Amino acid sequence: MSGMDTRVAGGVGASALRPDGTLKVTGEFAYSSDLWLDDMVWGVTLRSPHPSARIRSIDVTPALAMPGVLCALTHEDVPGLKFHGLDHPDTPVLAIDRVRYQGEPVALVAADHPERARRAAAAIVVDYEVTEAVTDPWRAAFDPSCPKVQEGGNVLRHQPVRVGSVFEAPVVVTGEYEVGMQDQAPLGPESGLAVPAEDGGVDLFVATQWLHVDRDQIAPCLGLPPEKVRMTLAGVGGAFGAREDLSMQIHACMLALRTGRPVKIVYGREESFFGHVHRHPARMRYEHGATEDGRLVYVKAEILLDGGAYRSSSPAVVGNAASLGAGPYEVPNVAIDAYGVYTNNPPCGAMRGFGAVQACFAYESQMDKLAEACGISPVEVRVRNAVSQGSRLITGQVIDSPAPLAEMLRELEAFPLPEEPAAGGRDLRALPGGVAQTTHGEGVRRGVGYGVGIKNICFSEGFDDFSTARVRVELAGGEPHVLVHTAAAEVGQGLVTVQAQIARTELGIDRVTVAPADTRVGSAGSSSASRQSYVTGGAVKAACEAVRARLDKLAEENPGLTLPELLERSGPVEETREYRHRPTYPMDPVTGQGDSHTQLALCVHRAVVDVDVELGLVKVVELAAVQDVGRVLNPLALEGQIHGGTAQGLGLALMEEIQVVDGRVRNPSFTDYLIPTILDMPPMRVSILENADPAAPYGLRGAGEPPTLSSTPAIAAAVRAATGRPLPRVPIRPQDIALPA
Structure with a gap:
């Protein structure tokens, strides 16, 4: 193969079609909730109705007396460790002596029909002693008289960042801000199927984001070695972080091992709201000091993140908030304190x-206040303070790859604005309120706003971030065929497509199959932190390069043979490789200094909105985005990620x-928890820049998360511009907007 042209259709840079795309569009794709075995039974979880209570007793005998019930389990039936967690095992498999949040799992039931299982779970008698619930995160963090949610105290991490000592400036703006608790709202609820095995182990088919960390939490709780917990990724109906923690995994396995039957658990929509973690709500106080021409002198901030009852990934969330807490701006003096706290x-x-x-x-929001105080435009204040390659973050880390933020802002600003409709010429369907015709436009005002975001890519702060790929080239039907096998979770982002594109590019073979993800191959880490194209893409690339090197050697030893002839003579050629990005380091616990991130990504948004200031209704007219992605692997999939993150x-x-x-x-329902639909999403103008990161495979830069950052403040800024209201909280509610009569 040496010297051969490996360019084939559907390689890196092409809008290769997703192998799962047609099945998903036609409704034929098999999601985890579609799993079925003839002899399976159904599992149901009983959950606490109280946010804080002691458990005096649990009586499962009423459930066991019901027809069709096979077993009912409590914490006493957990065969191994009674706690699990992503990096710290503080979450009970089933509540032991107390519950710490509404919805905490208390007991399990298996029955031969899902409705029988639900009725049996409801029949279990739990004697609760309700206790004071700690629900105010400020009190949890700073009031010494506040009860402790966890024995170690309510502050799970405090991360300061300290730079410089000058905290005076001619222009000072302050603000207090809040972000509400957002749900990932995956359309596919938590579900899976656990099958007991003859060796005493269990096979679990589940929708998840991280197969190996799931396994490494499940096995100790079942009292089994990891090799006896075999996991296969089932069809995932969206994730966005909701599936990084365990939900029904241990519960289904416990029931399967107890009954000796396959056990399926499928959450309903309401239970899904209680069965996974959410975005941390936040309270933040900021003070920005600047020169009269808008150049930052200092930033002071207090960021308080409500982690709820258990640890989950809260320490990492605090680290991100602290290290990125001043944004992509050059600022010589910083005093930031970020806290994560336990509550009920x-x-x-x-x-x-x-x-x-x-x-x-x-x-x-602060940058917009600063622009107003200095009498300059929102874009100009950002350009004057923008980082670039060679700038230092507030942690002291040098940005060592392209970061053309000023140029991105200028490009965004130059996009033409949508035309405002002529007086009396409005299409009523395009107004706030839509076809309901709640207004004829009398109180509608237009606003324009900008937002900038910087996001770390891949895991940070010294985490051993790697992925593993096994690549095999063999003959299939007389033609060369590539099999790519990783444990990377395809959660809808198009990773399966990208893996195949890389294999085609590196090996020049167009017939590629990506095997189902499972734990028979080494870990690929989580499908989160916009990392999979980087690390799993890097692993697939490395494994393909190793395979190609062997094929090149075979070609040299057997001149004149075609690739099919070489494979027929040698048999399959297979290589497994791990890929790690460059090392990162923990933030200093006192100063916050350290090279904590491996890669950073920038996205900028402009929002145009129409606001009915009498009714408090908002219509987003247009969103425009400029994002630097380093290298485009799949243009169509990339554009979908930018649209989705923006939504x-x-x-x-x-x-x-x-x-x-x-x-x-x-x-806890999609009736009352509202998510954007196609009617809420406006037309988008997207400009994608390619400034390669020399440290990353193909120069790529993770792209899925940055649009989520900058779209929110851009829309909020546009609504402020239309209403003149400060709007320090998101989501913005109608009562926040409507002007007094």
């Missing part, structure tokens, strides 16, 4: 752009919030 509110963890999203809303940012800006009152969720 629902547990929070990973969601697209975690930590960075919350901080971005606050620092971008979730729009949801956070205007409609998405889990309403929690006294620790209780009030809107």
